[in-house]
Amino acid sequence: MVDRRRQIIKYAARLLVGAVLLVWIFSRVDLSHFGETIKATRWPYLVGVWASAVLFFGVQALAMQRVLRKQDCAVSLAGLFGASCATTLYSLVLPGVLSAGVKWYILKQHTGKGSHVLSSMLYNQVMLSAVMAIIGLVGLIVTSSTGVLLPNATRPWLLPAACAVALSLLIAVLILLLNGRTGAAMSRCLALPLRGLPRGLRERGEAVLMQLTVFQTAGWRFHLTIVGINLVDGLLVSLWVYLCAAKAANVTVGLGVLIWLGAIVYVLGKLPISVANLGVREVTLVGFLGAYGVAESAALLMSMAMFSAVLFMAALGALYQMLWAAKREVV
Numbered sequence: 001m002v003d004r005r006r007q008i009i010k011y012a013a014r015l016l017v018g019a020v021l022l023v024w025i026f027s028r029v030d031l032s033h034f035g036e037t038i039k040a041t042r043w044p045y046l047v048g049v050w051a052s053a054v055l056f057f058g059v060q061a062l063a064m065q066r067v068l069r070k071q072d073c074a075v076s077l078a079g080l081f082g083a084s085c086a087t088t089l090y091s092l093v094l095p096g097v098l099s100a101g102v103k104w105y106i107l108k109q110h111t112g113k114g115s116h117v118l119s120s121m122l123y124n125q126v127m128l129s130a131v132m133a134i135i136g137l138v139g140l141i142v143t144s145s146t147g148v149l150l151p152n153a154t155r156p157w158l159l160p161a162a163c164a165v166a167l168s169l170l171i172a173v174l175i176l177l178l179n180g181r182t183g184a185a186m187s188r189c190l191a192l193p194l195r196g197l198p199r200g201l202r203e204r205g206e207a208v209l210m211q212l213t214v215f216q217t218a219g220w221r222f223h224l225t226i227v228g229i230n231l232v233d234g235l236l237v238s239l240w241v242y243l244c245a246a247k248a249a250n251v252t253v254g255l256g257v258l259i260w261l262g263a264i265v266y267v268l269g270k271l272p273i274s275v276a277n278l279g280v281r282e283v284t285l286v287g288f289l290g291a292y293g294v295a296e297s298a299a300l301l302m303s304m305a306m307f308s309a310v311l312f313m314a315a316l317g318a319l320y321q322m323l324w325a326a327k328r329e330v331v
Helices: 002-028 031-039 043-070 077-091 096-111 114-145 158-178 183-191 199-215 220-248 255-269 280-290 296-330
Strands: none
Touching: 002 280, 002 296, 031 296, 043 077, 043 114, 043 220, 043 296, 077 096, 077 296, 096 114, 114 158, 114 199, 114 220, 114 255, 158 183, 158 199, 183 199, 220 255, 220 296, 255 280, 280 296
16 A cells, blocks of 8 residues: 555656656747647658657567567567557556556567566666667767867867767766676675665665676577667667657757757666656757757647657557557467
8 A cells, every 4th residue: 555655646746847848948939920830730750750650669578578588588670669559649648657567468478488478578668768878978979079069168178078078978887887897896895885865766776786696697699689670770760769759849950969968868768757758858959959949839830749659559559559458368
């Protein structure tokens, strides 16, 4: 009962954060101008957003399939794709951990190996998040060092230098954590800062580190394969999603900006502060695109195009859920 009450409080807090951010963003937008912006929407590009989202989920299914194979778990690409769509559906109404539990349950039913599925899911999410963070940092270094991001900065070298340090630390930690010889020591080092966190966050962080130890002896060829797949997904497919969303909203910015902006939105979306990244995505897009002269109404419309992809994948998840439930009843 206590755990359920805590989950309800956390979910209500996330709803509140998202609502406050959305109210704040809409209060900054001229609604009459926003209506004109909607009328100028280039709708064919919205289909491109949905198709790109499908491709993004498909490439992720390929990565997850290879990770599961390392754990001697065989799941079809269609099954993995459907499970991810179902997770998107439940993420609209459930907190992040519980919605991820839906995917775990579905894959557990496919494989019968719950612990293997859990470690595979955590590894795949850590690798994708790390790759997206690397893409974002490299994109920020390139755009800020050319003066495009901060044209009037008094110390233009500060941001690229900070990003370079963060990038070096991230890559070093990732290498040491996934190495069979240094992985255990690095896990203990990363566990030390967790002691100062609240109990729930501390236990969740320790669980992730414990599950990652399974892959510390996987070998660099395996890790580089997963990194390569995630690079394709995070750099090319994600860029296409954002490019189509920008075209739909008549937003014109450089490809480099869309690359690091998409990475930042993805990484921020992993923070448990809102539901379905609502509010966070809108504030991020409106705030950063405004620095490039993009009207707030256009940036908000672009955000809505991105959210429509979430709803589209959730609809596919509902269809998969019905088909999966019908198949289980027949069996």
